[in-house]
Amino acid sequence: MFTGMPAGAAARVSDSPLHAAAARGDVPAIGRLLRAGAGKEARDASGSTALLVATRANRVEAARALIEAGADVNAKDRIGDSPYLYAGARGHLEVLRMTLAHGADLRSTNRYGGTALIPAAERGHVDTVKTLVEAGVAVDHVNRLGWTALLEAVILGDGGERHRKIVAILLEAGADPNLADRDGVTPLQHARARGYREIERALRAAGGH
Known part of the structure; x- marks a missing residue:
């Protein structure tokens, strides 16, 4: 079965500037925030990391910036989605390939x-x-x-x-x-x-x- 967020959940990002930058695909802002010490694995209200937010929106370059900075491609939200699992389910092929190149757990499972x-x-x-x-x-x-x-x-x-x-x-x-x-x-x-x-x-x- 498809693994994804409930209707409307993609819009409910946290107040985290990094999550917001990931959602809009703002790579320069992501870089600035990471250099300033923003937590790569910080979670929003749904338990999503900034990388998962970028993955849901298929923001390829934002996802790349976060992955190259060391963001966890296997970090799951509260309903069991991870960047790797979500990219696979949605057919977000470029993001998926990046997760596979950066330690995706092939045995991980969705909800x-x-x-x-x-x-x-x-x-x-x-x-x-x-x-x-x-x-x-x-x-x-x-x-x-x-x-x-x-x-x-x-x-x-x-x-x-x-x-x-x-x-x-x-x-x-x-x-x-x-x-x-x-x-x-x-x-x-x-x-x-x-x-x-x-x-x-x-x-x-x-x-x-």
């Missing part, structure tokens, strides 16, 4: 117990899925709903080109085509029930049943 790969697959972020797979995120991780990235790509996807590509990427990476949900329904059975014929064929070719 649904899912890795960054699972919401990326659900939402059809092809390049993000490819990047996470190449980084080594476990393709068969099961979240608290009992779903893998492959299951979410089928169950919550639309069967279109993006999700077909994601299914192919996951299968090529070794995803188990027969890892069923909690009710014992396999990805192939879900694809068939939804009329996703091309995905069904891909799953069959990978040994799905």
Whole structure:
């Protein structure tokens, strides 16, 4: 499932000048504030660091400035989002790549117990899925709903080109085509029930049943 902030929460930043600068992408201000001793890991009311605020807004250069200054890419807010997890879920690819280059915990999970790969697959972020797979995120991780990235790509996807590509990427990476949900329904059975014929064929070719 998608990991993100509740509606309207992005606007509720703290009074911290660093958080405000991150939200608007003001890199010069971020630099000045950090040199003046602003806390990189200070939290706002939602438990977010300035880096997470920048990540939510996809302020790439602001995120870069904070990451290069040593901000923690794995620091979670009160609902379990971190810059790494949020960038993966949203398909914020440039920020994601920076987090991966600066110590992203590939085993970290969101509030649904899912890795960054699972919401990326659900939402059809092809390049993000490819990047996470190449980084080594476990393709068969099961979240608290009992779903893998492959299951979410089928169950919550639309069967279109993006999700077909994601299914192919996951299968090529070794995803188990027969890892069923909690009710014992396999990805192939879900694809068939939804009329996703091309995905069904891909799953069959990978040994799905």
